[in-house]
Amino acid sequence: MCCGKSEETMRELRRAVIAGRHVLLLRPAVDTRTETDEARSRSGMTFPAQTLPDSSKILSTVEAAGANFIAFDEGQFWDDGIIAAVQALVDKRLIVIVNGLNQDYLGRPFGPMPTLMALSDEVRMLKAICQVCGEEATKTQRLHADGSPAGPDEQLILPGGFDQAHEVDRYEARCRTHHLIGPKHQRRR
Ligand SMILES: [Zn+2]
Known part of the structure; x- marks a missing residue:
């Protein structure tokens, strides 16, 4: 998080537009930070985007858009169907970029990201x-409102996304030394 992955993706998309590519930026519906028709980076940069409810609509959406350069935002929040979809796209020799967090707040591999990284021709590790x-x-620190670190048995939620029960939690970039995991069974206050 806070590593500039959205900016990096938008920079690549703008270069692709200049190169005459037909670009498409797809976002998973779980990311609620911004309105659905554009992606917005933390520094305020925006790019038009389509939001999909799940991976089943990826191929038809790409086809309908006539896109040949496809970027996926927040790769960690897509369901595993994104893996087959991306492979189908690259098999057609389309260019695909996926940005995302490789680890969740406990330092565990996050969603489809590890598999996508393994299948990629190029992996760029951005560091906050x-x-x-x-x-x-390289770590994402999850903190409760009182500043205490979140424990291992708490519901996995969305950095940048908010739900009613967890809206007070916040996230920080941390190095390995300062990445803290709270005690188990710690009840949220
Ligand atoms: Zn540190």
């Missing part, structure tokens, strides 16, 4: 800055 020490950050 640890908000404690300023070193390179």
Whole structure:
């Protein structure tokens, strides 16, 4: 998180537009940070986007758009069907970019991202800055409203997305040293 992956994706999309590609940016419906017709980076950069409820609509949407350069936002939030869809797209020699978090707040592989990384021709690891020490950050720290670290048995929720029960939790980029996991069975307050 906070590593500039959305900016990086939008930069690639703009370059593709200049190169005459027909680009399409797809977002999973679970990301509720922005309105559905555009993606917005933390620094305020925007790009037109289509939001899909799940992966089953990917291929028909790409075909309807006539796109030959397809980017997926928040890869970790897509269902596993994105894997076969991406493979079908690259088999047609279309260009595909997927951005996402490779680990969840507990440091576990996140959704379809590990498989997508393994199948990719190129993987770019973007690193944020640890908000404690300023070193390179590869972890996502989940914090409760009182500043205590979230424990291992809490419901996995969406960085940047909000649901009623967890809207007070926040996320920070952290290095391995400063990534903390709270005790088990800690009840949220
Ligand atoms: Zn640190």
